[in-house]
Amino acid sequence: MTEPLVQVRGLKVHFPIRKGLILARQTGTVRAVDGVDLDIEAGRTLGLVGESGCGKSTLGRAMLRLAPVTEGSVVFDGTDVATLEREALRSMRQNMQMVFQDPLASLNPRQSVETILTEPLRAHGIAYDSSRVRELLELVGLPSAAAQKYPHEFSGGQRQRIGIARAIALEPRFVIADEPVSALDVSIQAQVLNLLEDLQQELGLTYLVIAHDLAVVRHVADDVAVMYLGGIVEQAASDDLYSTPMHPYTKALMSAVPVPDPRVEETRERIILQGDLPSPANPPSGCRFHSRCPFRQETRCDDERPELVEVRPGHTVACHWVEEINSGQIRPHELTPDTVVQLEGHS
Amino acid sequence: MTGAHDQPLLSVRDLSVRFGLKGQRQVAAVDEVSLDIWPGQHVALVGESGSGKSVTSLAVMGLLPDRGVEVGGEVLYRGEDLLTKSPKEMAGLRGSEIAMVFQDPMTSLNPVITVGVQLTEVLLRHLQVSKAEARERAVELLGRVGIPDPARRLREYPHQLSGGMRQRVLIAIALACEPKLLIADEPTTALDVTIQAQVLEVLKDLVADTDAALLMITHDLGVVAGLCDDVNVMYSGRIVESTNRNRLFANPRHPYTGGLLASIPRLDSPRGAPLTPIPGSPTQTLPWTSACAFAPRCGNRVEACTERAPALEATGDRDLRCFNPLADADLTGAAR
Incomplete structure (x- = not known):
């Protein structure tokens, strides 16, 4: 593998939320981008x-x-653009x-x-x-x-x-x-x-x-x-990714896309996520997706943020239970809009 | 399904809508549009921006302005022509018999009135209920469209809700009086895919529960594929192809329909499969009065296409407006 042209490491973009006109004070942070690694060859x-x-x-x-970098690096062809x-x-x-x-x-x-x-x-x-x-x-x-x-x-x-x-x-x-x-x-x-x-x-x-x-x-x-x-x-x-999506969110996202073919639409299984995207100013603790995830497991998903881990060569997933979910050991459970709100409230 | 009913719920006959003030040149936004919707049936009206699909729905609802608009033809609802009804009669029908869900929930909800008031308004207007009963029913309705903590949400204003929730509120308002016909104009276009899936599911369930007929107006053939029985494809103000959904998707005959299907990137198509775009843009049209409007972009064009206007004719299993349609079971014909 050659050196990627663009390497993003631990990139964070946080926007402050300010209140007050003269004595402006920061009352919160919108974590728009919160620790992203990317390689583009x-x-x-x-x-x-x-x-x-x-x-x-x-x-x-x-x-x-074009947006302020809070933390991390964007290396383009050997030069860190984030500090230029x-x-x-x-x-x-x-x-x-x-x-x-x-x-x-x-x-x-x-x-x-x-x-x-x-x-x-x-x-x-x-x-x-x-x-x-x-x-x-x-x-x-x-x-x-x-x-x-x-x-x-x-x-x-x-x-x-x-x-x-x-x-x-x-x-x-x-x-x-x-x-x-x-x-x-x-x-x-x-x-x-x-x-x-x-x-x-x-x-x-x-x-x-x-x-x-x-x-x-x-x-x-x-x-x-x-x-x-x-x-x-x-x-x-x-x-x-398209043949074997492994993260529960990717699976739900893909199953939500309508296909212009009635035969496909009638036969395929659909995962419908409950609730809305939580606010990046107050993201859920642990795994960001745990409040809407049908595979959530008690406490680990709520407390610990999963890292991107290489599950198969070239295929990385940020989920604690990716192996168990894809082998069928963990079954999905029913979620309602109310439980999603409850989980978000706890975090 | 249709056997028990002897006439369509809504029958649009030869509808035309022309814009232009006195003395100005008139523009035909919609012309020769005819379609039937039977009770409980789901019908789609598909087209790109500017094809006249939304104007058709506004004409059916009687929501077009009086000045500078000329509406022709007939819109028969249970045999009665809606175009001849007085504004007062129409106001009685809207909401109780025919309801509508619009595309942009932020602009179709009143920003300075709480969700609860907007939802109970329609109940109080059309049903003989007290305020308390309307309130109770509103809580139940919000719960049914999947809004958590409905009693609290009723006291909130539209800006406090997310886009998906606002669209649910609109659906709740539209279906509050159990109308017989629901017109949904691009109900999920402003939403993300996962939220679109939620809202379509709610819409589908509620329409099935109340046994309402649905006229779905959209540009997204994917949404149509999973939802509608019959599909009408519009181009530049006229219907160019109309048939049952399975036939349309398996075997599009009009070059525009075929081109549209071949140009959509699909999630389940192999990677690198080439897309065959329709050349040109929807603004390059010929007037329908003297030619086929699609001719400048059509790969199947023959001489007749630029000389006279094709009529919508029953051709085998569908209605088709084309001199040289794609061959049966020929999906690649539009690719030249």
């Missing part, structure tokens, strides 16, 4: 999945230092770019496409001519006439293509795509997903694709990490 795609509020976007932003300052950080960002979720909100409506695409080049003092703009537009499948137009003249899918063109303008090695297709119509999503794949092949990019849609991640990712309430609960190669 060059030329591969890591899919990061989780529900809204689990901290996946904050994690992505913190890796580019000013100019060093700025020039480092040439190698790491981001594609945002909402293409309309992330493109300046008063700038022409040409200005949007060349702004990163100007910011980094790279010489360019109009052929570079044409080249970028061609790479993302837009006509060269698009250069003189403005974002409002394009459809959602085309706007996302502009956002992607801007991200690759600096020839970065690593691109983070935060929900790249969730704002698009179904028939357009596939176009953008295919484009991301083509660009990876052509330019040798390394991706972190953040998404809530497991089917989308299944389609683009080589490796997948599942996040729950600030921590990674399971990570494995995509095929491995």
Whole structure:
């Protein structure tokens, strides 16, 4: 195994909750990202999945230092991005770019496409001519006439293509795509997903694709990490994770995704989680998932936070009872919304 | 199931909705839409944004504004045309006979009124009950949609609830008077998958318990696959394919339906299986009056498609609006 291009170790992003205007005091902490380790190998795609509020976007932003890092390191090609300052950080960002979720909100409506695409080049003092703009537009499948137009003249899918063109303008090695297709119509999503794949092949990019849609991640990712309430609960190669999910949360998440096929929908077993995602300002003690887990075992799950442990080669799971659950020794028990609230109240 | 009833619960005939103030060019958001819903039946209306599916539901409920809107055709509820009813008569029907669940629970609940008041309001309006009885029934309803500690939640405001709970409250309000028909407009689109699964389960159970018919409006074919008996696919304001769900998913005939199914990433498909997107975007349409609106994006296009408008015709086991449909059992036809 070669050295990963991106290595995240013990990354924490905590946001203070303040009260009072003049004598502001901190009354609590939102633990958006709470101790995450990730490895991304060059030329591969890591899919990061989780529900809204689990901290996946904050994690992505913190890796580019767009969110403040509280603790931990993000090593990109030998350099710790988490401790870089000013100019060093700025020039480092040439190698790491981001594609945002909402293409309309992330493109300046008063700038022409040409200005949007060349702004990163100007910011980094790279010489360019109009052929570079044409080249970028061609790479993302837009006509060269698009250069003189403005974002409002394009459809959602085309706007996302502009956002992607801007991200690759600096020839970065690593691109983070935060929900790249969730704002698009179904028939357009596939176009953008295919484009991301083509660009990876052509330019040798390394991706972190953040998404809530497991089917989308299944389609683009080589490796997948599942996040729950600030921590990674399971990570494995995509095929491995989708064929044999081992963490109870991953299992529930996967069984909740509707499949557009009535035959599958009627026969498959569905695990329905009770309750809502707990607040990251007051997360449950021990295993973060214990309040909603149908396999919870008395006291150990409530008291001790499980570490990611390699269960099979390349497949890591953060669960105390993963062996017993998957061999069938521990049976699931019924949970009701009321018991979930009770368990959260205790912690 | 339908044998005991001699007429559909809701029968939409040739519905059209045109927008545009006097003197302005009119835009047909919905045209030639016909569909039947029998008692207890679950029917889906599927389409992308801008296809006219939500406007159809608003027209059925009589919730479109008066000014600048022209609604044509018939909406027969138990044989009576809802489009000719007075606002007062409609207000009597809404909530008690036909109810609706909207997409965004934050904007469809009143933020300055407690959940309890909003839930008892519909009970007090349509049923002969006292305030205390309504309150009791509201607690029971919230419990049934899976909200813990319902008595306390009744005193809370919408912002104090999570997205999933707000949507449950909306479902509780909609089903409070046991309506015969529930229209759900993208009820789970704003929710996470695990919460979506919870809410769909609640919706399914309650609809089954009260024996209500369901008109499900969604863009998500996955949600439809597990829930609905009949599926109508809309494109640019018209129904292009309409059939039973098993036939639609196993054997889509309209190139748009086929393209949609081929372009969705699926959880159970092998990794690396190529997605075949539909080229172009939903805004590239031709007017239905002179051509097929889908023609610019269609891989099965023939000359007739850009020369005249296809009609919705019964073709074998389904209704289809296409000159050159995909062959039977041909899933890859839309891929060119």
